[in-house]
Amino acid sequence: MPNSRQNKRTRAHYIHRLSYSAQEKLAGSFVLIAVVLLVWLLLSSQKTQNLFEEEITLYATMSSIQAVNKDTDVIISGLNIGSVTDVDIDDDNHVVITMSILKKYQKLIRTDSTAELLDFKFALLGKSVIEISVGSPQLPVIEDGSTLAIKESFNLVQLVAKFEPVLVTLQDSIRKINDILQAIDPQKIGDNLSNLDSISSDLKIITQQIRQGKGVAGNAIFNQDMQDDVVATTANLKQLTEQTRGILEQTRLLLISLQQQIDEMPELTDKVKPLLDEADKTIKATQKIWPLSSSIPKENKQTLTSPEATE
Structure with missing residues (x-):
């Protein structure tokens, strides 16, 4: 040891x-x-891979900062092309964002390119991102130091302001429903439910009677004789309808013929008038022949009023 x-x-x-x-x-x-x-x-590291790459500077103006900081990434078509290097306030109280963009991606940014803040879409990731749209190939490439038009995202304040009228309407609807529920008498509801139960029972009995062939409805459905009568009545009604249609057609033809005859009446009158005039002349001439002139009464030319002028 x-x-x-x-x-x-x-x-x-x-x-x-x-x-x-x-x-x-x-x-x-x-x-x-x-x-x-x-x-x-x-x-x-992602940030040091392009440490010695040449860069350009672009600017964007916003009305509010909306969670943009110096660590905010700048992307184009999902590709990280730079980041925000400075956030400042100008004399007009606008937020001026300075973005450092890798020069090798400058050719993708044209004069019609726009920037959009995607902080609302990336809210679950706890970060904000600025996305620049790819410009039209036929337009010039944007120059270093240019300012892009930026589309601000839909922030929470705007969201609440937009849904505030809806929330007010919903609150008013809930209040009205509450008033209606308070005005309902539970006793009356119980009585109505009892009445509905009775009505359901009566309908059940009526349905059973119909299935058994009782009553008018039951006989109409299950009685063979009544079914035959209904079929015969339907056939007679069809025949009567066809006859009525024929009578109406004949009446129509008769009315057409009558209308044609009425249309011919003026022409017939014009033909008869000369004959009547000739007969009148013959009668007048006959009155002047003796001995017929003494037996035919002379024409009464007396008038109702005196032809003399009244004073």
């Missing part, structure tokens, strides 16, 4: 058994590994 305790006291850590130069080499190895890892992390 004393020997084992003595051995434990004299046993040293392996690092102490190394020479001074070996210890320096080991420490230098750890430092070198840490530096290599740090350099690898820097080179693999």
